[in-house]
Amino acid sequence: MGQDIIFDLIEKEKQRQIKGIELIASENFVSEEVMKAAGSVLTNKYAEGYPGRRYYGGCEVVDEIEQIAIDRAKELFGAEFVNVQPHSGAQANAAVFLACLNPGDKVMGLDLAHGGHLTHGSSVNFSGITYSPVFYRVNKEDGRINYEEMAETARKEKPKMIIVGASAYSRDYDYKKFREAADEIGAILMADISHPSGLIAKGILNDPMSYCDIVTTTTHKTLRGTRGGMIMLGQDFENPFGQKTPKGELKMMSQILDSAVFPGTQGGPLEHIISAKAVTFKEALSDEYLTYIVQVLKNAQALSKALIERGFEIISGGTDNHLMLIDLHNKNITGKAAEKALGKADITCNKNMIPYDDKSPFITSGIRFGTAAVTTRGLKEEDMIKIADFVNEVVADPENEAVLAKIKTEVNSLMNSRPLFQW
Numbered sequence: 335m336g337q338d339i340i341f342d343l344i345e346k347e348k349q350r351q352i353k354g355i356e357l358i359a360s361e362n363f364v365s366e367e368v369m370k371a372a373g374s375v376l377t378n379k380y381a382e383g384y385p386g387r388r389y390y391g392g393c394e395v396v397d398e399i400e401q402i403a404i405d406r407a408k409e410l411f412g413a414e415f416v417n418v419q420p421h422s423g424a425q426a427n428a429a430v431f432l433a434c435l436n437p438g439d440k441v442m443g444l445d446l447a448h449g450g451h452l453t454h455g456s457s458v459n460f461s462g463i464t465y466s467p468v469f470y471r472v473n474k475e476d477g478r479i480n481y482e483e484m485a486e487t488a489r490k491e492k493p494k495m496i497i498v499g500a501s502a503y504s505r506d507y508d509y510k511k512f513r514e515a516a517d518e519i520g521a522i523l524m525a526d527i528s529h530p531s532g533l534i535a536k537g538i539l540n541d542p543m544s545y546c547d548i549v550t551t552t553t554h555k556t557l558r559g560t561r562g563g564m565i566m567l568g569q570d571f572e573n574p575f576g577q578k579t580p581k582g583e584l585k586m587m588s589q590i591l592d593s594a595v596f597p598g599t600q601g602g603p604l605e606h607i608i609s610a611k612a613v614t615f616k617e618a619l620s621d622e623y624l625t626y627i628v629q630v631l632k633n634a635q636a637l638s639k640a641l642i643e644r645g646f647e648i649i650s651g652g653t654d655n656h657l658m659l660i661d662l663h664n665k666n667i668t669g670k671a672a673e674k675a676l677g678k679a680d681i682t683c684n685k686n687m688i689p690y691d692d693k694s695p696f697i698t699s700g701i702r703f704g705t706a707a708v709t710t711r712g713l714k715e716e717d718m719i720k721i722a723d724f725v726n727e728v729v730a731d732p733e734n735e736a737v738l739a740k741i742k743t744e745v746n747s748l749m750n751s752r753p754l755f756q757w
């Protein structure tokens with residue numbers, strides 16, 4: 335029997351990753367160790383439950399692994415409680431919703447069209463289907479969160495939970511303002527830090543832990559780890575919902591969240607992925623990672639500046655984190671067309687709605703860039719200027735196959751000089 339075509343396709347994808355410029359803000363490249371753990375024999379193990387209290391035998395080793403993952407995540411984020419089992423950020427958020435809300439309860443998040451996330455109340459997602467979403471937005475003038483409108487909407491709508499976090503917002507958050515808005519109406523405050531979690535862990539951005547009741551994140555974006563999610567509490571607290579333990583004591587929020595992950599929303603945890611999370615956290619605790627994440631920010635600011643110098647309009651005028659959202663109106667090209675043309679030149683990014691967009695989510699007026707992945711490839715500020723030039727040339731002449739082919743050659747040559755994948 336010949337080799338399964340799947341392995342040929344994996345090799346093809348590997349070559350695509352090696353030769354292109356990866357600007358998708360939610361992607362990154364993991365280390366050899368993270369990859370080894372994710373592809374290990376731990377995939378064979380069922381371990382429903384938690385370390386020391388499982389529903390299967392033979393869990394002694396995975397118990398140790400999961401506990402190490404929990405302990406490292408606690409150290410990395412200064413959290414008192416961590417659940418490392420969510421398979422993804424969406425799963426982590428679903429568990430928090432289950433823990434804190436009843437079907438139909440109101441929840442307030444940043445509008446998806448203003449940079450928010452699908453799981454923060456979008457009408458096509460469980461969060462908007464099962465619960466009643468209301469939204470806050472960014473200002474049209476400066477692209478920054480309108481904190482006054484957010485507080486006013488909270489006062490008027492009285493959501494049971496407020497969510498801070500986004501997938502296309504390039505500025506830091508004023509968590510204190512969200513805390514005040516939540517306290518005024520007795521709402522739970524949740525932060526989804528999936529995008530900037532690496533910058534937060536290393537103290538480069540404001541820390542949500544002391545302001546937000548519950549914090550969720552993915553592990554594969556700026557954190558540079560395996561795909562996955564987790565839930566954290568800066569400090570555990572008595573749940574405000576009245577659920578009691580069999581002994582009649584009020585359950586702690588950590589207990590409710592654990593139950594909401596398993597058995598609430600998931601079955602067996604992916605112990606191979608949990609082991610890869612543990613490796614990720616060890617790497618993120620290192621000084622090497624600090625150097626990396628500082629460079630991610632420097633690169634984002636260099637790319638944003640170089641794009642602005644070439645006439646691109648960046649929403650909010652720049653970035654505090656690893657990403658930027660570009661309004662393409664003045665370049666007379668849609669997000670969809672720009673994504674396609676850049677793709678032909680081996681520059682991968684995604685079309686993205688911009689705030690107050692006049693186009694549909696399938697067309698869009700914007701594109702989103704992030705620097706987490708290119709920084710892992712070893713690119714520095716001077717390379718960001720080259721990338722801005724490539725993008726500028728492609729966007730100026732998106733139908734010109736000769737131009738696209740020329741840029742593609744230059745992109746491949748730049749990336750061939752930055753090796754990836756030793757395995």
Ligand code: DSN
Binds near residue numbers: 359
């Ligand atoms: N889809 C991810 C992103 O690209 O931001 C978030 O889940």
